[in-house]
Amino acid sequence: MTTNTARRRIIALDVLRGIAILGTLLTNIWIFSQSAWDDDGDRAQGALAVFNRVADVGLNLFTDGEFIGLLTIMFGIGLEIQRQSAIRRGEPWPGRYPWRALVLILDGLLNYIFIFEFDVLMGYGLTGLVVAAVMATSPKTQKIWMVIGLGAHLLMIGVFTALPRFVGESDLPADQPVPADANRLDAALGATGTESYWGMVGERLQTFIGGRGEIPIMFVMGLSLFLVGAHLYRAGLFLPEGRRLRRIVMAVGFGVGFPLDWALRLSDNGGGFITRYGTSTIVAFGLLAAVAAFYAHRDRVGIVGHGLSLVGRMALTCYILQNLIASIIFYDWGLGVAAKIPDAWNTVITLGIYLGISAFLIALSAIWLHHFRRGPVEYVRHKGVDRLADAAESARAARRRRREAVAPATTGVSTG
Structure with missing residues (x-):
């Protein structure tokens, strides 16, 4: 692999991570702004009403599931990059990665308790532990697990689609761009969304088991998407010579995924679980391939791509920070903007x-990365993983030395 090729691959991956992070914010920000929203039917009249309707439908078509799918795929690709890096350094795999996954689970736990109820990091960390072990097996075994993961994902979609009451989707408006589990907002915010910060933290702790009910969904979804993303990366999706593969993925994502996704969303039942975790994921693969194709022969990202990259x-830092900022802006324990927005102007x-928020994250990332190599959360996580791994290795070495010291003494007694 040449240096230029490696650089192009990094460019595409950074841009895709930026798209996934800011796209996830566009999906989730309605959770914050609608926490005190009284939907009393018509919210506006005239041009404003038309804009609201078009925006709501457009957001539902373009954001509900696509970006969480892309973010999940990117985690799988990142896992494969770490595996290849370890091999190039002559290190065993998964090596230290389990410590990375455990620290990610801790990040997610803290994010869930203190910032955002709909955290995905815990699910990604648990999935990473399993997928890292699968990646240590032969290519044939990995493909078998990929098929198992895809089959389990499809089965899960079928079961939850057939049992809408189990996930509470029957209570959700079909055209609102909110997550499937947004019916749990009452548990997180109280009936009016006016709880104090520590009251919300207490609610999350009290309803921890139920509040983490999406982890099995994210685990099954991640098992398949991690492995497929890793396989596409190994197959050269981001390389200039991967043109044919990119065309195939885009044909499936846009040619099959888009029409199917839109047809289901615009139907009477609005799609629901099958679109959010099924057809939207197919579209996410098309987006992945399209961005890879755009940067396959480019060395520069351009103005928009630079901001996204x-x-x-700083994907992990921005993911956590954007939820914190939105909480401060919208919730009553912060600025309380959600309760102050007239219903008619909620969308605008x-x-x-x-x-x-997006502009702030881009500006902050530019300033921070001008002085530091890693984002603040990434830096703390990196140091934490190193310390945990070093401590574990030191403990294993100490136990080995003790066993070696005891063995000769035992042998001497037995022969005497």
């Missing part, structure tokens, strides 16, 4: 705040 390089103002 900055967020992508929320989109404006989204753009503001």
Whole structure:
């Protein structure tokens, strides 16, 4: 692999991470802004009403599931990159990765308790532990697990689609861009969304088991998407010579995924679980291949790509920070903007705040990365993993030395 090829691959991956992070914010920000929203039917009249309707439908078509799917795929690709890096350094795999996964689970736990109820990091960490072990097996075994993961994912979609009451989707408006488990907002925020910060933390702790009910969903989804993403990366999706593979993935993602996804979403039942975790994921693969194709023969990211790549390089920091900022802006324990927005202007103002948060994250990432190599959360996580792994290795070495010291003494007594 040449240096230029490696650089192009890094460019595409950073941009994709940035798209996934800011896209996830666009999906989740409605959780915050609608926490005190009284939906009393018509929220606006005239041009504003038309804009609201078009925006709501458009957001539902383009954001509900695509970006969480892309983020999941990117985690799998990142796992494969770490595996290849370990092999190049002559280190065993999974080596230290289990410590990375455990620290990610801890990050997710803290994020869930203190910042955002709909955290995905815990699920990704648990999935990473399993997938890392699978990646240590032969290519044939990995493909078998990939098929098992895809089969389990499809089965899960079928079961939850057939049992909508189990996931509470029957209570959700079909055209609102909110997650499947948003019916749990009452548990997180109280009936009016006016709980104090520590009251919300207490609610999350009290309802921890039920509040983490999406982890099995994310685990099954991640098992398949991690492995497929890793396989596409190994197959050369980001290499200039991977043109044919990119065309195939885009044909499936856009040619099959888009029409199927839109047909289901625009139907009477609005799609629901099957679109959020099924057809949207197919579209996410098309987006992945399209960005890979755009940068396959480029050395520069451009203005928009540069901003996205900055967020992508600080993906974990920006993911946690964007939820914290949105909480401070919208919730009553912060600025309480959600309760102050007139219903008719909810969509417009929320989109404006989204753009503001995105611009802030890009600017912060630019300033931080100008002085430091890693984002603040990435740096702390890196140091934490190193310390845990070093401590574990030191403990194993000490136990080995003790066993070696005892063995000769035992042998001497037995021969005497």
